[in-house]
Amino acid sequence: MFQDFKLVSDRPVAIQVKEYVNRLIIKGALQADQKLPSTREMSGLLKVSRNTVIAAYEGLKDDGFTYAIPGKGSYVAAMVGQSTADNGGADGSATWQIDWKARMNEYAVSAVELDMMKQGIRAKKGTISFTSIAPDEQLFDMGDVRRAFMDRMAIEGQVLLNYGYAKGYKPLVDYLMRYMENKGVDISGKDMLITSGFTEGFDIVLSALRPSARRGAAICENPTHHTAIKNLKLQGFEITGIPMERDGIDVERLEAVLQTNSFDLAYLTPSYHNPTGIVMSSAKRSAVMKLMMRYQIPVIEDGFNEELRYSGAHIAPLIATAGQGNGVIYIGSFSKVLFPGLRVGWVLGDRALIDTLESIKRARTIHTSTIDQSILYQYLLNGNFDKYVKKARTEYKRKYELTKACCEAHLPEAQLSGDGGLHLFLTFPTGVHTRQLLEACTEQGVIFTPGDKFFIQEGEGTNTLRLGFSRVTDENIERGIQIIGKQARSFLKA
């Protein structure tokens, strides 16, 4: 025994010795009431210092794996609740097996079926990938993030590591309320809930608005964000999609649908819409809000990519358009412009509504990581956000223009949309199946996101695709789009 001990370099030696002996006990190689070698002997056997062994033995005793007899040495303790044959233990012939698959409910089964990450495109190394719309991490200003963390730790210390509040870290809530006010939002009568990103905020809102006794009915742009489609479906909503026009949702169609059907909510992304990148025009914003008010349909507004505006005047969110009205629930996040790894989003809406959502949030995750919230707060307070957004906008704008120019040059057959953000959306003449195009391009080392997954009904948008350019180099943007163009032409000829 004790021959197979191997040291690694990145962990304290005493802990390695402790774990080593711990595992011998767990495996049964050392049995209850068996005496351990003396610290001196063990030090020789494992070729570590005697003090290290003393520390390791103390740790084992502290954890209850051994007991000490003064003057005699350390002995293995009989563990409470060790694996035994008659309760399905390791040595049992009849171990207890549950068929988990059979126990999963509709929600769980749907969550797997609708999980796009599990149907991801497998691409070989070196493939040019236009599938991501995550930010380019090369732009992250790590020094500023580190400083934000250290600054906040110095100011607040230990309390940052203890329980926080379900509603959110107070300084961040106050900051973001002002941030939204600066976008033109009238915050009187409104309040904010911090969530673990947009997704949690959206799911919490849906879980509160989903009717108890029947399936819910939701209306949204078509195409739209596929995570939103997924979560609406998972929460039992029937979805009615309204087609997109070049300046946003088709308002006539919207009105026609509202006249004949009733809905529990609308989900809208008025700025830099995903996947089309379209900014809804002023006239349409006004028309949409009038309709929603007339038919009393609560609006969930997705503030997605609002910060990634490359030209034109500032665009106020719908919730600003509503003034003191409380019909819009705005969900924001910096995940696309800033750091998605910091899981922080916010829900801004009617105060009484937020109070209810706070209880749901508490029941689900108690609260969002205080470290994430406080780093983000200090980063904003230090003025790093403005500096970063400036840099990010410059870089992404350049890539946006390059991608657009390449599409115009190499994919003239496709209709292009996208007014900002980190992607463009292409619509090919009917008959070009982008899933087939993807297959051909994958062979040539280029992948993108087929657009059909953003559409409500199966069979829609089969001639569309989304190009995310944020994490692709200039050279690869050019080369990739050239390849897509070449493949597309052969499809068009056929």
Next chain:
Amino acid sequence: MFQDFKLVSDRPVAIQVKEYVNRLIIKGALQADQKLPSTREMSGLLKVSRNTVIAAYEGLKDDGFTYAIPGKGSYVAAMVGQSTADNGGADGSATWQIDWKARMNEYAVSAVELDMMKQGIRAKKGTISFTSIAPDEQLFDMGDVRRAFMDRMAIEGQVLLNYGYAKGYKPLVDYLMRYMENKGVDISGKDMLITSGFTEGFDIVLSALRPSARRGAAICENPTHHTAIKNLKLQGFEITGIPMERDGIDVERLEAVLQTNSFDLAYLTPSYHNPTGIVMSSAKRSAVMKLMMRYQIPVIEDGFNEELRYSGAHIAPLIATAGQGNGVIYIGSFSKVLFPGLRVGWVLGDRALIDTLESIKRARTIHTSTIDQSILYQYLLNGNFDKYVKKARTEYKRKYELTKACCEAHLPEAQLSGDGGLHLFLTFPTGVHTRQLLEACTEQGVIFTPGDKFFIQEGEGTNTLRLGFSRVTDENIERGIQIIGKQARSFLKA
């Protein structure tokens, strides 16, 4: 205009100037196409440097709030989608109001009703509070946490801030799998999902196991963790509680109930049970597992406080007892022993089950904060956890013994339980209503948690209370329990 500008000390000046002008635009004090004062003028008006104004004006232009005419100056831009009267805007006489309360479903209403934090005891300043079982933040080793963050940032850099994986941060998953193996768990055929604390893990598991077509049926210890009761109820489960004995759940009663009813799952806290603090005996662990296997009831094991063992041999979790069997889902967290502010928990169970739960996790929050996970990982790797737990155990053990001694001295009428952890549980003779006792004690400046909230049925446990001692000073433990004792005696006499 420009008279009410006030500088604060903790933010960059240019950003303050930018926000100040931004708000004037938003409020309409500066209107579309109005010319801003020149940078030189503004510098004089606001008493800041001209360079600061130049930077602020640039920021306003970047955000689309202004436009520049070369050689002429900066002008206010007409914003897209500003608040207007006819869509419920600020000036509209008929602002759009939704009655959110009427739109909330059963789930949302229950979430509020079951939200204990909203029914918290309001205590005046200086009150001795035994209500918390959160760790004492004075024990937190901030230097080690800071170092863990800096170490991990230095190793991984930017990728920590981009999207991570729903399943969890790989190095942490690997570490915790080994950690669980060292507790005696056979990890073959098992896998792990990282969640935002125990609560999210529990809620995700329930959401997958809740029957689609009917109310679920759950069995658990009575009393038990009130968050677990809340989440079971919110997910539509009928709960059957099995009374606790001094060495754990009443096995005979459990068997009787299992013989006559069917259940979808059991929720158990075998070690340092909340609120009783009881450790289930070896014999009972074996008996419970045999019953669960016989009746094929999946067990959700709450690893709560497992690390806060003050005496006796190491206790293996039930999932270790099950060997290669897959019937136990273990949910762990370091929130009680380490830092609750880091929202990290883990679900360990059958590999196919975890694969499904991963999709649910992705649909709910995409993934748990990578910063939290990576700080925790590096902290563990650096060996800080062992050092910290040793210190925490020593301190909490001392407080545990002090609290116990004080209870024995001042509350001899109450039956005491608690084998470790951060609290003790007291059962008074029938007739002592701890809600009334709490009222009397609050008057005297002492509060605790009345035990009834841990019981399944209303009217149960009205003579019990939980004393959390982790955040109370020695002096206050003594003084507080003396006061409770005095009040209790007057109740006993009456």
